[in-house]
Amino acid sequence: MGWHIAPNRQKCPETELHLAWLQTAPGLLLVTLLACGTSLWLYLSTADADITETLVGRGELVSPQPRVFAVPCSEDYDQHKRFPGCTPQKCGRAVTDGLVSREEAQALRRLAERGLALAGSEGGASILDLHSGALSMGKQFVNIYRYFGDQIGEVFTQEDFRLYRDVRRRIQDTIAQTFGLDVSLLFLTKPTFFSRINSTEAKTQHDEYWHPHIDKVTYGSFDYTSLLYLTDYGTDFTGGRFIFMDKDGNRTVEPRAGRLSFFSSGSENLHRVERVAWGTRFAITVSFTCDPAHAIADPSLAAV
Ligand SMILES: O=C(O)CCC(=O)C(=O)O
Numbered sequence: 610m611g612w613h614i615a616p617n618r619q620k621c622p623e624t625e626l627h628l629a630w631l632q633t634a635p636g637l638l639l640v641t642l643l644a645c646g647t648s649l650w651l652y653l654s655t656a657d658a659d660i661t662e663t664l665v666g667r668g669e670l671v672s673p674q675p676r677v678f679a680v681p682c683s684e685d686y687d688q689h690k691r692f693p694g695c696t697p698q699k700c701g702r703a704v705t706d707g708l709v710s711r712e713e714a715q716a717l718r719r720l721a722e723r724g725l726a727l728a729g730s731e732g733g734a735s736i737l738d739l740h741s742g743a744l745s746m747g748k749q750f751v752n753i754y755r756y757f758g759d760q761i762g763e764v765f766t767q768e769d770f771r772l773y774r775d776v777r778r779r780i781q782d783t784i785a786q787t788f789g790l791d792v793s794l795l796f797l798t799k800p801t802f803f804s805r806i807n808s809t810e811a812k813t814q815h816d817e818y819w820h821p822h823i824d825k826v827t828y829g830s831f832d833y834t835s836l837l838y839l840t841d842y843g844t845d846f847t848g849g850r851f852i853f854m855d856k857d858g859n860r861t862v863e864p865r866a867g868r869l870s871f872f873s874s875g876s877e878n879l880h881r882v883e884r885v886a887w888g889t890r891f892a893i894t895v896s897f898t899c900d901p902a903h904a905i906a907d908p909s910l911a912a913v
């Protein structure tokens with residue numbers, strides 16, 4: 610069926626009204642201009658118009674070797690006990706798309722979806738920590754292993770935990786290789802967690818994921834942070850880019866399912882996450898320490 614074309618009409622009886630309306634056009638124009646100006650100002654003051662460089666874009670494929678960006682180490686590590694062979698001596702950031710396949714990222718995203726479907730935050734940011742069992746629920750957290758007990762065995766499979774463990778090992782190997790560390794001196798630490806972010810208004814501080822921070826300061830034990838993205842910037846969600854806040858400008862990593870971004874955790878890598886404007890963003894924060902006293906074990910169903 611084509612477009613329906615209306616037959617010519619007689620002069621519209623409301624013409625006079627339209628003319629009267631037009632007489633106020635300058636006033637309307639002014640109001641429109643003011644409204645547009647205000648929207649533009651609001652847009653510019655909230656959008657991240659200050660991105661100076663995109664380190665890795667959504668459409669690129671960095672594989673098999675990580676793309677590495679060296680940054681001088683901060684002095685943060687001097688305030689902690691040093692562990693030779695592990696404590697950062699070379700600092701920087703790196704990104705690779707060659708470590709985790711899109712299929713694996715999708716399986717991990719499904720795992721996160723199933724876990725977070727049990728509860729979730731009232732605000733825009735929910736987490737699921739398979740190690741401690743912490744799961745966002747309303748305005749607080751519950752322990753999934755305690756709260757859901759044996760039912761957890763129906764939500765997660767042995768295969769889920771195997772994949773999680775396997776991916777964690779690959780990430781650890783890659784961090785050790787890239788930073789020149791002895792892999793046996795690097796340990797998984799907490800918190801290590803899945804995150805799900807959407808544009809729902811924040812209800813508590815826990816939902817405010819966008820604040821600039823330094824992982825070593827926020828989490829203490831972190832020496833190397835890794836982020837495994839499980840959804841795509843631009844198609845699954847908009848906003849939500851990862852932003853390194855350097856003195857000379859911002860540098861971003863655009864999330865892509867299967868993309869691993871990792872960096873030394875000190876203030877040489879001050880960062881934040883751009884607010885998600887639309888859609889849902891899934892990621893896993895997988896963190897490592899050089900201090901064996903802060904090591905945690907892989908999660909397993911057997912421990913439930
Ligand atoms: O999800 C991200 O891209 C970053 C998350 C983050 O900064 C953190 O977990 O410390």
Ligand SMILES: [Fe+2]
Nearest residue numbers: 822823824880
């Ligand atoms: Fe962080």
